[in-house]
Amino acid sequence: MKIFLTGATGYVGSAIAATLIRARHDVTVLVRSATSAARVLSYGIHPHHGDLRDPSSYRETALAADAIIHAGVEGGSDRMDVDRVFVDAVAGPTLIYTSVLFVLGNVDDADETAPASGPRAEHERLVLDAGGAVIRPGMIHGDDAWLFAHPIYIGEGRNRWPLVHRHDVAELYRLVAESGARGIFHAVAEVRTAREVFPEVTGTPLDEARRELGSFADALALDQNVRAPRSLALGWRPTRVWSQTIR
Numbered sequence: 001m002k003i004f005l006t007g008a009t010g011y012v013g014s015a016i017a018a019t020l021i022r023a024r025h026d027v028t029v030l031v032r033s034a035t036s037a038a039r040v041l042s043y044g045i046h047p048h049h050g051d052l053r054d055p056s057s058y059r060e061t062a063l064a065a066d067a068i069i070h071a072g073v074e075g076g077s078d079r080m081d082v083d084r085v086f087v088d089a090v091a092g093p094t095l096i097y098t099s100v101l102f103v104l105g106n107v108d109d110a111d112e113t114a115p116a117s118g119p120r121a122e123h124e125r126l127v128l129d130a131g132g133a134v135i136r137p138g139m140i141h142g143d144d145a146w147l148f149a150h151p152i153y154i155g156e157g158r159n160r161w162p163l164v165h166r167h168d169v170a171e172l173y174r175l176v177a178e179s180g181a182r183g184i185f186h187a188v189a190e191v192r193t194a195r196e197v198f199p200e201v202t203g204t205p206l207d208e209a210r211r212e213l214g215s216f217a218d219a220l221a222l223d224q225n226v227r228a229p230r231s232l233a234l235g236w237r238p239t240r241v242w243s244q245t246i247r
Contacts (some may be wrong), residue, residue, distance in 0.1 A: 003177060004065035005029045006052065006072030006086070008045065009036050012098070012140060013071035014107040019170040021038055023178075028065065030072065031057055052082050055089035062090045067177040069096045080119045087123050091129035096176055099124050101136045101162055101186065102219045110183040112136075112230045128183065133176050137169045137187040138162030138226065141242060151216055152213075152220065155168055155203045157195030159223035165240035179234060186228035189238035194220070197242060213225050 005021055007013030008029035019032035020027045021044055029045040031037045037047035050057030053074055058210075062068050068090055087097065103116035103124070116124060118181040118209045124134045141148045169187045176185060195203070228236070 001030070001065070001066040001177065002026045003060040003067045003069060004048075004058075005069045007070070008040055010073065012073065012137070012169055013146065015024070015142075015166045015170040016023045016069060017043065019167070020177075021045065023174055025092035025177075028061065030062075031034075055085060059089050060106050061076050063092070063094070066094065067096060068094050069098075069148040069173055069177065071098045072219075072242075073098075073137055078221045080123075083120070087126050089202060091132060092183065095127055095130065095132035096173060097124065097127040097132060099134050099136045101138050101143075101188070101224060101241065103136070104224060104226065106223045108223075109227065110225065111227045112186055114226075114233060117215050118123055124184070131182060133182050134184045135169075135172060135187060135200045136184065138164045138168060138224075140164055140166050141168035146180075151202055153158070153194035153198055153201060154206050154209055154217065154221040155240065157203050159191055159221060160191050160193055160225050161197060162186075162191050162224050162226040163197070163242050164189045164238060168236075168238035168240055172231055172234075175231075175234050175236055181234055183230065183237075185231045185234070187231065187238075188226050188228045190241055191225050192242060202246055 003025050008017040028048050029040050030050050031047045040047050048061050099120050103118055103121045104114050107114055109172045127134055142165045172187050
């Protein structure tokens with residue numbers, strides 16, 4: 001398959017790129033700098049120079065692919081606006097869009113049919129209405145994951161986190177792309193309380209965490225018991241659990 005990928009130099013995107021290359025797909029990635037271009041070329045990936053903010057720099061190439069995987073995230077305060085620009089530019093049956101389980105809020109025993117809210121949920125709706133696919137990863141761990149290198153939980157840590165390893169997430173993207181599956185897919189391998197994840201850490205009050213982490217603190221405080229039946233029905237079998245990561 002010819003696959004167009006954004007975010008290939010990021011934490012999740014790089015794992016997706018590696019997985020697609022191992023599966024012998026023809027991968028083109030959006031890059032902005034010569035350094036990024038050289039990096040992906042060394043992996044056997046085709047760089048395409050462009051900017052998420054400028055659809056004219058990538059739309060034609062993206063739409064020519066068999067699948068478009070959007071795993072890129074802008075770091076600025078306008079990141080959701082930039083995300084919307086990309087969705088508007090390429091939405092269609094070939095688009096696989098990256099969302100987050102945080103859009104569900106506090107949930108218990110939630111599957112892919114659970115209602116979502118917020119700006120990213122609106123982007124999900126646009127993708128789904130255009131016939132595309134949405135992948136919602138849980139709390140991602142693995143080598144060099146930011147959260148798990150900076151252990152923190154809120155309050156008593158009784159709230160539940162849906163966990164998944166970055167390489168298992170990448171496998172789900174591959175399956176969705178290869179199968180042409182559409183709709184929402186959750187990337188969740190296991191659910192543990194925050195205190196189970198970081199048993200040697202003392203909980204941080206929410207107000208204090210907000211001063212350090214901003215709105216991400218509220219995401220860490222969510223209580224989410226989430227399942228992934230549609231992903232499992234597709235043949236996805238996550239193999240890496242949290243206890244293996246911390247060894």
